[in-house]
Amino acid sequence: MTILWAVIAGLVVGLLAKLVLPGRQPVPLWLTVLVGAAGAVLGNAAASYLGVRHTAGIDWIRHALQVGVAAVLIALVSPGYARRHR
Known part of the structure; x- marks a missing residue:
């Protein structure tokens, strides 16, 4: 069940991140x-660090x-994926 929640959270956070970024990824x-x-895991870690x-x-x-x-991770991954799959 934890894996299912991780996939759902990843989907929601990833789609929101794509909406925040300008243009099409x-x-x-x-x-x-x-x-x-x-991003969800690293964001949780940052939130814990910041209290x-x-x-x-x-x-x-x-x-x-x-x-x-x-959003930062998608911005970093997107050009490499686009270049690789042309």
Whole structure:
């Protein structure tokens, strides 16, 4: 069940990250899920480091960090994937 939640979180975070970035990213869905999951994990680590992982109510700062890290990762991965699959 944990793997299923990781895939769902990776999908949501990855798609939100693609929406934040300008233009079109030629990254397939499976890579979006992987990068989104990595962004979620690294965003959680950054939130823990900054001391904002657990707050009262919805953890908006943690979620923003997750999407931000995933956006950076997609921006880094996208040109390499596009160049490789032309």
